[in-house]
Amino acid sequence: MIEFHDVWARYDAELVLKGVSFIAQSRKITALVGPSGSGKSTALRLIIGFLKPERGNILVEGQSVVGLSEAGWVEMRRKMGMVFQSSALFDSLTVLENVGFYPHYVQRQPWRKVRGEVLKLLAELGLSSAANKLPGELSGGMRRRVALARSLIYRPKILLYDEPTTGLDPQMTDVVNDLIREMNERFGVTSIVVSHDLPSISAVADHVVLLDEGESLEVGSPRELLRSSNPRLQAFAASWREQIRVHAAELAGGPGMAE
Amino acid sequence: MTYVVGILEFIGGITLLLSRVLGLLFRGKVNAVLLLRQMVLLGVNSIPITMLVLAFGGAVFSYVLADEMAKRGAGSLVGGMLLLMLLRQIIPLFMGTVLAGDIGAAITGEIGTMRISEQIDALKALSTNPDWYLTLPRVVAGVVMTPVIAVFAGYAGWYSGYFVAHRTAGMSYAYFTTNIRSLVDWKDVTECFVKCVVLGASIVLTAVYFGMRAKGGAAGLARAVTQSVVVNVVLIYMFDLLLTMLINAVKG
Numbered sequence: 001m002i003e004f005h006d007v008w009a010r011y012d013a014e015l016v017l018k019g020v021s022f023i024a025q026s027r028k029i030t031a032l033v034g035p036s037g038s039g040k041s042t043a044l045r046l047i048i049g050f051l052k053p054e055r056g057n058i059l060v061e062g063q064s065v066v067g068l069s070e071a072g073w074v075e076m077r078r079k080m081g082m083v084f085q086s087s088a089l090f091d092s093l094t095v096l097e098n099v100g101f102y103p104h105y106v107q108r109q110p111w112r113k114v115r116g117e118v119l120k121l122l123a124e125l126g127l128s129s130a131a132n133k134l135p136g137e138l139s140g141g142m143r144r145r146v147a148l149a150r151s152l153i154y155r156p157k158i159l160l161y162d163e164p165t166t167g168l169d170p171q172m173t174d175v176v177n178d179l180i181r182e183m184n185e186r187f188g189v190t191s192i193v194v195s196h197d198l199p200s201i202s203a204v205a206d207h208v209v210l211l212d213e214g215e216s217l218e219v220g221s222p223r224e225l226l227r228s229s230n231p232r233l234q235a236f237a238a239s240w241r242e243q244i245r246v247h248a249a250e251l252a253g254g255p256g257m258a259e
Numbered sequence: 260m261t262y263v264v265g266i267l268e269f270i271g272g273i274t275l276l277l278s279r280v281l282g283l284l285f286r287g288k289v290n291a292v293l294l295l296r297q298m299v300l301l302g303v304n305s306i307p308i309t310m311l312v313l314a315f316g317g318a319v320f321s322y323v324l325a326d327e328m329a330k331r332g333a334g335s336l337v338g339g340m341l342l343l344m345l346l347r348q349i350i351p352l353f354m355g356t357v358l359a360g361d362i363g364a365a366i367t368g369e370i371g372t373m374r375i376s377e378q379i380d381a382l383k384a385l386s387t388n389p390d391w392y393l394t395l396p397r398v399v400a401g402v403v404m405t406p407v408i409a410v411f412a413g414y415a416g417w418y419s420g421y422f423v424a425h426r427t428a429g430m431s432y433a434y435f436t437t438n439i440r441s442l443v444d445w446k447d448v449t450e451c452f453v454k455c456v457v458l459g460a461s462i463v464l465t466a467v468y469f470g471m472r473a474k475g476g477a478a479g480l481a482r483a484v485t486q487s488v489v490v491n492v493v494l495i496y497m498f499d500l501l502l503t504m505l506i507n508a509v510k511g
Contacts, residue, residue, distance in 0.1 A: 048384055056297050079387045088381035091372075105290075105392070150385075 001026045002047060002158065002190065004216070007056035009042055016042045016212035019056070024207070026061075029191040031182050031205035031222075031237075033198065038211040040194040041085070044160045047192065049073040049181035050080055060158070078106075082149025085163040087143040089135035089150070095122070096131045099149045107154070121149050125179070148179060152187075159183065161193040165200045170250060177203045198243045210236055264293075269490070272468055279390045280398050280464070293396040301362045301463075302404025303399065309357050309408050310415035317351045317416030318423045320344055325428040334428060338435035339442030341420045346447040349416060350409050351454040352500055355462065358405070359491035363466040366397060367487035371480045379471070389471075394418025398463045405459030406452050413451075450506045457498055467490050 002024040011019040016039040016142050024030035032040045045051045046058055047242055057250060058065050065076060089098050099121065100114040122128050125145050144164060151159060161180065165173040177200050195201055200209065202222045210217040210225070212232060219233065221227045226237045283289075370393060373379050382389045388466045424430045466487050472485035 050380060050383070073383075074388070077384060080384070082384040083382075084381060086377050088377040088383070090378055091376070092369075101387075104387050106386050169261075232390050 001029075001059075001061060002192065003057075003059040004046075005057040005059070006052045007043075007046065008056060009039070009046055009051060009053045011039075011042050011045075011051065015054075015168055017046075017053070018216055020211065020214070020216040021056075022216050022218045023207040024190060024192050024209075026190050027184070027188045028206040029151070029180065029193060029204050030207045030209060030210050031197065031201040032194045033201055034211035036196065039214050040196075040211050041162055043211070044082070044162055044192065044194055047158075048077065048080055048160060060103065072205075076156075079156055080158045080160065081154070081156035082238060083144070083151055083158040083164055085145045085166060085222070087140075089143055089146055091135050093256070094132050094134055095127065095138070095146050098146060099153055101150065102154045118149075118153065118245055133186065139172075141175065142170050144172075144176055145179065146175075148183075152183060155187060156189065158190045161191065161195075163195055163197075164193065165195065165197045165241040173197070173200060174203075180204050198239070199248075200247055207226075212236070269468070272472075273464055276390070276394065276464055276468055277460075279412075280395055283388075283391055283395050284399070288391055289395060289399055290391075293392065294399055297396045298404050301366075301400045302407060303307050305358060305361050305404075306408055306411045308361060309354050309412040311410035312357045313350065313354055313416035314419035316349050317341065317345060317418075317420035320349060321420030321423040322427060325424040325430065329428045334430060335434055335437040337424050337428075337430065337444070338421065339438040341424075342417065342439055342443050345413055345416050345433075345449060346443065346451040347503070348499070350413050350451055351458060352406075353416075354409055354412050354455075354497065355458045355495035355499070356492055358408070358458070358462050359488055359495060362401070363462045363491045364488050366463060366466035367470040367473070367484045368480065370467055371473030371483045372470055374473045375476065375480060393468050394464075397467065398460055400458050401459035403459075405462075406455040409451060409455045422424035425440035446506075446510055450502075453506065454499060454502050457502060458495055461494050461498060462491050465494060 004020050004022050007017055016030040016037075020031075020039065020043065032043055034040055040234065042051065046053055047060065047065075048067065053066060055127045057064075060076065060081070063076075065073075068076060090101065095103070096115065096118055100111070103114045103117065104110045104111055119128065119131060122131055125148070126146055127142065127149065130138060130142055130146070135146070138146065148164075161253065164180065165176050168176065180191060180193065181190050181204050193201070195206060205222055208219045208222055208225050210219055210233065217230070217232060219228065225233055226241065230236060293498050317414060321337065321341050324340055325334065328334050328340075370379075373393075378410060379389050421430075421435050424435055425432075469483045469490070471488035473480050475482075
């Protein structure tokens with residue numbers, strides 16, 4: 001479980017989070033949604049320790065991470081994985097070396113053993129043919145899947161996704177969403193997904209937290225958000241419904257789609 | 260005022276970086292595979308260009324020396340003086356400047372790109388200390404390989420200098436090397452080695468420092484690489500002067 005209690009935080013000297021509070025339940029997928037600049041990615045960076053809050057408390061599995069030392073963060077991050085918006089693959093290493101990075105360099109497993117495990121995971125994710133390729137030779141969707149594999153190989157308890165479907169075509173978006181759901185169901189991972197891709201959130205999230213102008217509004221399920229009578233949520237839900245409608249029309253090859 | 264703050268930030272940042280690297284080094288944290296890779300990339304790959312530059316350097320010094328010394332009937336001193344200059348100044352300065360532009364720019368470019376594309380953050384997210392994975396192998400490789408590069412570069416400067424002396428002043432090799440033992444001793448070799456080690460560490464640390472601070476996309480990366488090379492060149496000449504004064508004071 002991840003808990004934010006009245007968290008205030010700055011990013012590049014600007015106050016981005018103003019008293020944010022929410023709970024991401026264990027083994028559930030929690031979505032942080034909101035307009036650009038609302039502090040979603042900042043919240044992820046606070047959870048993984050790249051930023052420190054000015055005020056408030058953040059608990060990860062019951063342990064406060066505010067004021068944790070660098071050595072403490074090294075241990076804490078062993079429980080976490082993060083899929084970056086840009087994928088952040090190591091561009092001088094092959095796919096095999098990227099995914100095998102943690103078991104080989106951090107867990108110090110011999111490369112012969114790591115290679116076998118990595119190839120097995122790549123096969124599960126449909127990436128076998130990409131094993132010896134460099135990240136620059138991959139498509140956006142493949143890079144996302146490799147980034148996911150790099151985090152999954154060491155079975156973290158917590159997975160953080162920063163805009164996992166941004167820039168992907170609808171088909172690849174569904175593939176990534178299915179993977180996020182599968183990881184949650186198969187391994188019981190506590191997941192936090194930051195996204196402004198509302199149709200994706202509908203597909204994967206158990207629980208939604210709306211961030212708007214640095215403040216949080218814990219909602220419930222996507223369905224509850226769409227049915228809320230709260231004016232702020234209604235305004236957000238209206239844009240969400242429109243995006244869902246457009247997305248459904250695109251998938252069905254509706255009006256406006258090229259033949 | 261901005262420059263003063265920048266200089267103070269640089270001194271503080273480099274000091275912290277060096278202390279972290281030394282801490283890892285003394286705890287025996289060097290990864291042999293990472294180190295070997297950097298020794299090839301930074302060291303072996305830099306030998307040809309450094310030899311080329313030192314060949315020109317040795318040639319031009321010999322050209323001036325041979326001409327002037329021959330006019331004064333002191334042609335037998337040319338070889339010894341060339342070797343003395345190579346060991347004390349030409350190798351550290353010329354080689355250092357080449358390495359600042361070669362490996363210094365490459366390190367800043369690589370690490371700066373990693374910083375901008377969140378790969379450094381990805382390392383931290385994977386519980387990996389960026390200083391251990393990136394900085395330490397490069398610093399150790401720089402310190403170990405710079406003297407090795409200097410040997411190759413020195414030979415290039417020396418033989419190129421002899422070639423010029425032979426062609427312009429008709430000196431034989433025996434004549435060229437007449438007064439080497441009276442002009443050059445092991446203290447000069449030690450001076451060259453000490454300078455190479457210091458410059459090797461300085462070039463890599465400075466390059467890593469600017470790489471880690473890169474931001475703002477392609478323009479920011481270009482700025483970081485430029486700053487890295489410029490600051491490195493200034494430091495090379497500064498360290499050369501300080502070390503020359505210090506070593507001469509020790510020699511007495």
